[in-house]
Amino acid sequence: MKRTDKAGLSAYSNDLLASVVVFLVALPLCMGVAIASGAPPAVGLITGIVGGLIVGILQGAPLQVSGPAAGLTVIVYELIQRHGLPALAITVLAAGMIQAVAAMLRGGRWFRAVPPTVIHGMLAGIGLLIFASQMHVMVDDKPKGSGLQNLMTVPLAIWKGIIPNEDTPHQEAAAIGLITIITVLLWTKFAGRLRIVPGPLVGVLVATVVSNLFHFPIAYVSVPSNLVASMTFPTMSTLHLLAEPATWGAAFGLAVVASAETLLCAGAVDRMHTGPRTNYNRELFAQGVGNMICGVLGGLPMTGVIVRSSANVQAGARTRVSAFFHGAWILLVVVALPQVLRLVPVSSLAGILVYTGLKLVNVKMFKELYQYGKSEAAIYAVTLVAIVTTDLLKGVLIGFTLAIAKLLYRMSRLEIRIEDHALERRTVVHLRGAATFFRLADIAESLDTIPTDRELHIQFNELAHLDHATLEFLATWEKQHSSKGGSVVIDWDALERHYHAQRVPSKSPIVSLGGLGATSTRSG
Structure with missing residues (x-):
């Protein structure tokens, strides 16, 4: 005291x-x-x-x-x-x-x-x-x-x-x-x-x-x-x-x-x-x-x-x-x-x-x-x-304003790296950075270069951020790719780390993440 x-x-x-x-x-x-x-x-x-x-x-x-x-x-x-x-x-x-x-x-x-x-x-x-x-x-x-x-x-x-x-x-x-x-x-x-x-x-x-x-x-x-x-x-x-x-x-x-x-x-x-x-x-x-x-x-x-x-x-x-x-x-x-x-x-x-x-x-x-x-x-x-x-x-x-501009710049930085294995008919797309609506056009243009007969693997494990707009785009693109005879493999574990499962609408073509394993493959 x-x-x-x-x-x-x-x-x-x-x-x-x-x-x-x-x-x-x-x-x-x-x-x-x-x-x-x-x-x-x-x-x-x-x-x-x-x-x-x-x-x-x-x-x-x-x-x-x-x-x-x-x-x-x-x-x-x-x-x-x-x-x-x-x-x-x-x-x-x-x-x-x-x-x-x-x-x-x-x-x-x-x-x-x-x-x-x-x-x-x-x-x-x-x-x-x-x-x-x-x-x-x-x-x-x-x-x-x-x-x-x-x-x-x-x-x-x-x-x-x-x-x-x-x-x-x-x-x-x-x-x-x-x-x-x-x-x-x-x-x-x-x-x-x-x-x-x-x-x-x-x-x-x-x-x-x-x-x-x-x-x-x-x-x-x-x-x-x-x-x-x-x-x-x-x-x-x-x-x-x-x-x-x-x-x-x-x-x-x-x-x-x-x-x-x-x-x-x-x-x-x-x-x-x-x-x-x-x-x-x-x-x-x-x-x-x-x-x-x-x-x-x-x-x-x-x-x-x-x-x-x-x-x-x-x-x-x-x-x-x-x-x-x-x-x-x-x-x-x-x-x-x-x-x-x-x-x-x-x-x-x-x-x-x-x-x-x-x-x-x-x-x-x-x-x-x-x-x-x-x-x-x-x-x-x-x-x-x-x-x-x-x-x-x-x-x-x-x-x-500069601090906000810096944040927007970081949120728009995305590296898209494509590995194409022609003999195996398999393509791997690596996304690194922030996959947001700012870079949807770049993602679309990159995916459009992939042949329709490829099995596409999308890797999310190097992403710092993933928004709903990108998810919706990938769901739509997957349907189009599958209708042409291709297939898509997504690393759901990486996806789940960057985006909460409960935020994905139950009626979305991506489906719920709850019962999926490390990967999910859906082909047309």
Whole structure:
């Protein structure tokens, strides 16, 4: 019992420490996503708080962290520009309702069908995007217009961080970012028993002390003074939007994108730890509840987010307690201690994200996938590139499409080998691969070349798959061959291994397999 209690206390202490790290990462991201979406920073903080205090309790992915997501900024920006913040709140409310209903209909489980290769490519792509954007923030510069632009201008950011400039403090900001990363690396390697304290937290503390001790003229975290004043509650003039089809159309699109990002992120987080697996329907329901509350409070839409989630796992979180408390810390600091948070340099937080992004770009994973075949590595690489050059959802869809194309290609691969023994008037047809309707034409053309006076043996033992269309075709072809004086011998044992006997109709000319031996010969 004592062991259990100690283990429980250890888990909770890890969760509390991890929650501080996630909080420090989440706070600037909540405000940054809001600004990128064309909304006040406080609106993003509302979503971050709800994502912790509400979704953190209900979620089906224990180590996932929810909040405003960069992947939704384009959609949200367009909604705000066209209809304003009040209309956005109603749309988010409706999107949450759609997600909750979809969860009740068990729609979340379909996202488990995404191949691991695509998810690993997604993680690497997101990691590369995080690294590229935060390299600019780490030198107190602004990220560029797109992920590809951020990546191409990383050398420029490095140049700004190295070469002194009297007008801008890029060099000092870069130094603070580097101090953060070096501290994390040294702490991870040499902390020993003190490793219970997360390296990212130590890195931010050291960087904060240094930057304030030397009074570096760099950017520090900015916190709004009044959170409640930033809330946009529904009114009778905005609630009528729920009766308009256009609102539900926009809400449906928002719900689909938000759900996809959340559940794909949950699948990715599952691959980062060995703890409890995701309950996809529960996670989708929790997101629906969270978005309904965000809609009522006037917050941004939320999703499960990979940056905060990966930081949560890497900081040592064990349970959902970490996600809950990260929301509590945001609320506490924004309401009671905004002056403390204003001491933290932005470049230090960016350094944590640069470190996190590079860890997500796992080169070893590409090598492991390559061992399973060039196609697996290709799908991984294409998914990564597509995410960087387009966006998260499009990149995943491209990778998923390639995975389906690969499956169809494998299902259509069939080798037909014919051995003709003219003196014995016997022909053996070997089928290897997948005998499906995709290759019926090839099977027909091959069988049509066999002389009518031959005893035909069809070998199925090298088949990986056999479908009903092929069975029906062979039954029909057998009748035609028999009517011309030939005979057919089929290896029913091999056939039975690839196709269940009960699926063959009782009236089929192939007859039941139940009483047959190793082979069955029927001649005309």
